[in-house]
Structure formats: C-alpha cells, structure tokens
Amino acid sequence: MRGNIGRIRARTAASVVLAALALLLSAPSSGAAPTVSRFSVTPSTTRAGGHPDLRISTVFEPPTSDVRSMLLHLPPGLTANPAAAPFCARASLTADLCPLRTKVGSVSLTGVALGFEADVARNIYNMRPRGAERLRLGVPLFGSLTRGGVSIVLIANLRPDDGLDFAVAGPPREIAGFPIQLKAVDVRLKGTLKRRVRHRTRKRAFLTNPRSCSPATTVLDILTYDEPPVTVSSTSSFTPSGC
Secondary structure (H helix, E strand, C coil), X not given: CHHHHHXXXXXXXXXXXXXXXXXXXXXXXXXXXXXXXXXXXXXXXCXXXXXXXXXXXXXXXXXXXXXCEEEEECCCCCEECHHHCCCCCHHHHXXXXXXXHHEEEEEEEEEEECCEEEEEEEEEEEECCCCCCCEEEEEEEEEECCCEEEEEEEEEEECCXXXXXXXXXXXXXXXXXXXXXXXXXXXXXXXXXXXXECCEEEXXXXXXXXXXXXXXXXXXXXXXXXXXXXXXXXXEEECCECC
16 A cells, blocks of 8 residues: 555656646745756767767756756857758647657756656757747657647757857746755757758768867856846866867
C-alpha cells in the first residue's frame, strides 16, 4: 500500500514539474536569491570554426523557487545557422507533431515537488525566425492534434559581436497548490544536422565555434523576484584550438 502511495506521489511530482515548465510566465512572490552550484557550457569539440554539439548545464543547490528569468549570453563568434534544418510549423509544435528532421536538440528540467525529484525531458525543434530574430526554437510540452496543447518558444538575438543572447523566463513556485523548486536545467544542441537536399542526405552546420583562439566565455544572468530584481551571475569558458 505504501509503495503504491509512493508511486502515485512520484507521478504527481512529475506532473507538477511539467506544469511548471508550461507556466513559464507566472510571477510568484519574492524569496531567497538562488545559488548556482554549477554552470557549464561544454562543446564536443573546441576546434576553432568547428561545429560542436553544445551542452549547457545549470544546477541549483539548494533547489530554488526564485528564478524569475535566465539570460544566456553565448560567447562572441559562437553562431547558429537557422537554415541548417527545416522549420516546424507552430501548429505542429503545439500538437507535438514536429517532424524529426526539424529537431535540433533537447532540454531537461529537474524539479522538486512533494518531496520527490522529477525529470521532464523534451525535444527542441527549429522554427522560422521572425523579423530580426537570429534563431527561434520551439519546445512542445504536451498536446495532440485534436485537443491542442502547450508549447514554449525560445528566441535568440544576434549581438554586434556575433554572439547569441537567449532570454528564458523561470518557472513559478507553486502549481495547483503544490510547491515547486528548480534543481537543474540541461540543454543540448546539435552542432551538425542531416538534411535531405536534392534527393541526397547532407550534413549541414547548425552551430559554429568562434574562429579566434581567445577564451570563449558564456555568461548566465539569473534575475530574482526581488523588487528591484537581484542579478546572480555565473560564467563558463572554453578556449578554441587549432588557430
């Protein structure tokens, strides 16, 4: 009986974490500033001008409920090519029916709810940029063609130094009366993608490393719910090689 109750609570915790990801624009009350125990940006290759798979990991210790937004400033010269993969239509994204050929990565969120840790993992799909946007990525949360669903869109803008800036709102503290805390966010983006061109499958670069062998530093700025907001910053660097 206790085992069944534990499994039910664990499933409920996972549902709460997923709901937190769906309600990214909620704004609960203020609290203690978050502590980033680990922030890392790890390319699969450091070769200058190479096309790395990129992993961006953020861990909070202790888990926090005070992440209002996350601003990610990738290194100057680390660029993305939105034409490397076909675009998924917004209707397909919402219904969670994006073709696999439009997938460019994945994201996982670890949260704590009801005393349990729960992981939620979703694919990231390429979408057509609008206006001055450099990159538009979509993450379907749940849904179907008949019932519709919920998705989020991540937008990257290009800075004058050829670096990309991402802005992502943080999850709420409470969903349906259940407290929720964020423990970890892990984003993985592909460096190259396979795309069919004129009846042939070809590899196309999605991400490109800086071409300079100077240290490439990513800055993570986390804004809290304080008024005015407090900014908690972390950095991670790698040095391109082979110049």
